[in-house]
Amino acid sequence: MKPYILQTAALLTAFAIGLAINFYGRKSAEKAPFADQELENTIHALRADISNLQEEITCLHSEIDSLNAAIVPEFAGDRNLPGGEKLVDGLYFNRTGHVSSRIKLIESQQTATDHIYDEQGRLSAVCTAPVNGTSSVTTYEYSGKVVTCTYNILYDKDIHPDKEPVSITTVYEYY
Secondary structure: HHHHHHHHHHHHHHHHHHHHHHHHHHHHHHEEEEEEEEHHHHHHHHHHHHHHHHHHHHHHHHHHHHHHHHHHHOOOOOOHHHHHHHEEEOOOEOOOOOEEOOOOOOOOOEEEEEEEEOOOOEEEEEEEEEEEEEEEEEEEEEOOOEEEEEEEEEEEOEEEEEEOOOOEEEEEOOO
16 A cells, blocks of 8 residues: 555544544533543543554655655655655756756757747647758647657758758657
8 A cells, every 4th residue: 555545544534533522522511511531531542543643644754755765865855746856946856857847948059949838838849940951840749648749850941952851750658
């Protein structure tokens, strides 16, 4: 069983116990104001259960940290970011160490690249401006777990009169 499932189950159990204490306490207070020894024993037992659950949650956090450290040591103790990403200097990195933040623009002496995203934040096109008579456009189409990537190289006819545009399509299917 995954540690997160156990942690969630422990939190839900603690919440249910708290509700039971609150409900039972109100019902008993209507009958007799905390003079009942049975009620006092029940509350003591529930508090002990909550304390045990808190200890179990602490152990689960420790196990998660150990697993993260075994996978990628740099991510030890970093369970607060979604998808196991790590925030460093304003950029998000995935567990393999690659930048997972969205690129706005790349500019260098060689190329000027523009990354275009769709309304869901997915990369939809990468366009490079003409440099040395060539430019490229890469488009991405999404259909469920299938991504179709089409890479087009365009040639300036004044510089490369004998070259025709090149188009390469690759289909990626994910699990």
